Amino acid sequence: MKLFIAQCTELLGHEHVLTDPQQMAPYLQDYRKNYTGSAAAILKPATTAQVAAIVNLCVQHRIAIVPQGGNTGLVLGSVPDQSGRSVVLSLQRLQQVRQVDTINNTITVEAGCILQQVQQAADAVGRLFPLSLASEGSCTIGGNLSTNAGGTAVLHYGNCRALCLGLEVVTPQGQIWDGLRGLRKDNTGYDLRDLYIGAEGTLGVITAAVLKLFPKPVSQITALAAVPSIEAAVEFFNLARNHSHDSALSAFELISDCSLALVRRHFPQLTQPALQPQPYYVFLELSSQQTEAATTPTLENLLTLALQQNLASDAVIASSLAQSHNLWRLRESISEAQALEGKNIKHDIAIPISNMAAFIQRTDALLQQHFPGCRMVTFGHIGDGNLHYNVSAPAHSSAPEFMLQQNAVNQVVYDSVLQFSGSISAEHGLGALKRDTILRYKSPVEIQLMRHIKTALDPLNIMNPGKVVQPLP
Numbered sequence: 001m002k003l004f005i006a007q008c009t010e011l012l013g014h015e016h017v018l019t020d021p022q023q024m025a026p027y028l029q030d031y032r033k034n035y036t037g038s039a040a041a042i043l044k045p046a047t048t049a050q051v052a053a054i055v056n057l058c059v060q061h062r063i064a065i066v067p068q069g070g071n072t073g074l075v076l077g078s079v080p081d082q083s084g085r086s087v088v089l090s091l092q093r094l095q096q097v098r099q100v101d102t103i104n105n106t107i108t109v110e111a112g113c114i115l116q117q118v119q120q121a122a123d124a125v126g127r128l129f130p131l132s133l134a135s136e137g138s139c140t141i142g143g144n145l146s147t148n149a150g151g152t153a154v155l156h157y158g159n160c161r162a163l164c165l166g167l168e169v170v171t172p173q174g175q176i177w178d179g180l181r182g183l184r185k186d187n188t189g190y191d192l193r194d195l196y197i198g199a200e201g202t203l204g205v206i207t208a209a210v211l212k213l214f215p216k217p218v219s220q221i222t223a224l225a226a227v228p229s230i231e232a233a234v235e236f237f238n239l240a241r242n243h244s245h246d247s248a249l250s251a252f253e254l255i256s257d258c259s260l261a262l263v264r265r266h267f268p269q270l271t272q273p274a275l276q277p278q279p280y281y282v283f284l285e286l287s288s289q290q291t292e293a294a295t296t297p298t299l300e301n302l303l304t305l306a307l308q309q310n311l312a313s314d315a316v317i318a319s320s321l322a323q324s325h326n327l328w329r330l331r332e333s334i335s336e337a338q339a340l341e342g343k344n345i346k347h348d349i350a351i352p353i354s355n356m357a358a359f360i361q362r363t364d365a366l367l368q369q370h371f372p373g374c375r376m377v378t379f380g381h382i383g384d385g386n387l388h389y390n391v392s393a394p395a396h397s398s399a400p401e402f403m404l405q406q407n408a409v410n411q412v413v414y415d416s417v418l419q420f421s422g423s424i425s426a427e428h429g430l431g432a433l434k435r436d437t438i439l440r441y442k443s444p445v446e447i448q449l450m451r452h453i454k455t456a457l458d459p460l461n462i463m464n465p466g467k468v469v470q471p472l473p
Contacts (some may be wrong), residue, residue, distance in 0.1 A: 004061045015185035024152040027088045030079050031072050037080035039088050046093040047206040061175035064462045067201035069143030072135040077200045077431030091142050096351040097121050105213040106182040111142025130157040134332045142206045149196035150427035157248040157384035161197045168208035182210045201464040203457045216315045217287035222324040225315035226278035230357040236311040251285035252383035259379045260460040262337040276314035342399035344392040345409045350426035353385045388428040430468045
C-alpha cells in the first residue's frame with residue numbers, strides 16, 4: 001500500500017492524496033451520519049486522464065475503488081466499507097463546463113460539477129437544465145447520473161437517464177470510453193450509456209456527460225390544494241394532466257397532513273397557507289412559454305374543476321415569486337423536519353399511479369396493525385409514482401427504541417410494494433443498504449443477469465465492491 005500511495009502522490013500531488021484521519025473523515029461518513037467506513041486514502045484527481053491513471057494503479061495493486069461525488073447519497077453507495085482496503089476516488093475537482101451548445105440544446109460538463117452550477121450555466125444562456133433536488137447545492141452530476149436521480153421535475157422532463165445523451169467513462173481496466181455524443185438518435189448497438197447510468201459506480205467511473213437543455217419557461221405558476229383522500233389526489237392528477245392545455249404540468253407533489261405538521265413544528269418561520277384541514281395536500285406547478293397573465297387562468301380553471309368535482313376542498317395560488325418559493329420550501333423542508341423530529345424509517349418506493357391509493361390504504365393499515373400508533377410521513381412525486389413513505393415512532397414514544405423494529409417495518413412495506421407491482425427503490429438506488437434486500441424482490445433471472453454484467457465489465461471486482469449486486473463467484 002505504501003508504494004501505491006507514493007505513486008498516487010507523484011501523480012496528483014501531496015495535497016490531493018489525503019491520508020490524515022481528520023482530513024479523510026468527511027469522505028468516510030454517509031450523508032445521514034449513521035455509518036462510517038474506512039479507507040487507505042482519499043484520492044482527488046483533476047482530469048479524466050488522472051482518473052484513468054489511478055484506476056490503472058488500482059488494477060496493478062488490486063485495490064478497490066469507491067467513486068464519490070458530493071457524498072449526498074442515502075443508501076451507503078458512496079462510502080467505503082470498514083475493511084480499510086479501498087480508496088475513495090473523489091471527483092469533486094472535475095468541475096469544468098466543457099461546452100454549451102445552444103443550437104443542439106446540450107451542455108457538456110464534468111462529473112464533479114455541482115448540480116446548481118450546471119443549472120446556473122444553463123440559465124446564463126437562456127436555457128433550463130430541469131433536474132432539481134433538495135441537495136442541488138452540494139450533489140454532483142456524476143453522482144446524479146450514477147444513481148439515476150429523479151427529483152421534482154421528472155413528471156415533465158424525466159429523470160437523469162432521460163436527461164443524458166452521452167457519457168465519458170473510465171472503465172475498470174483504466175481505459176477511457178468517449179461517448180460524449182450529443183445525439184438524440186444513435187441506433188448502433190448496445191446502449192453503453194444506459195449501463196453506467198444508475199450503476200452506482202460499480203461498472204466504471206463517469207467523468208463527464210452531455211446533458212439536455214430546454215427553453216426556459218416564461219412563467220411558472222404554483223398552487224397548493226387540500227384533498228380529502230389519496231383517491232382524490234390521483235383523480236386530481238389525471239384532471240390536471242388532461243386540462244393543462246398549452247402549459248406543462250411540471251410538478252404534482254403529494255404531501256400528507258402529518259408531513260406539513262412536522263414542517264410547521266420545526267420551521268415556524270415558513271408561512272403555511274390557511275387551507276381547510278385535510279389528510280393530504282397536493283402541490284402543483286404549471287410551466288409555460290406564455291406570460292404569467294396568460295397561464296394563471298389555466299390553473300384557476302383547473303382548481304375550479306377540482307373543487308366542483310370534490311377532488312379538492314380548498315386551494316391557494318401563489319400570487320408572487322416569493323409566495324411560490326415559500327410553497328416550494330414547505331415541500332423541500334419535510335425531510336429536514338423529519339430529521340429534527342427524530343430518527344425514522346425511510347422508504348423510497350415507486351408504485352404504478354393506478355395502484356397508489358390501494359397501496360397506501362393497505363400498507364397504512366398493515367403498519368398500524370403491527371406497530372400501533374406509528375406515524376406515516378408520506379410525501380413525494382405522485383405524478384411519476386415515487387413516494388417517500390416514511391414511518392416515525394408513535395408520538396411521545398422512544399424513537400431509538402422504535403428504530404430497533406426497522407427490519408420488520410421494512411419487510412411489511414416492501415412486501416406490500418411487491419404486491420402492488422412496485423419497486424423498493426425509486427430514485428435513491430441500492431448501494432450497500434439494499435444490496436441484499438433486493439434479492440427478495442427481484443426475480444432470480446434479473447439478479448443473475450445483473451451479476452453477469454458486473455462480472456463481465458469488472459472481473460477483478462474493484463469498482464465499488466459490495467454495492468448493488470455481488471459478482472459471480
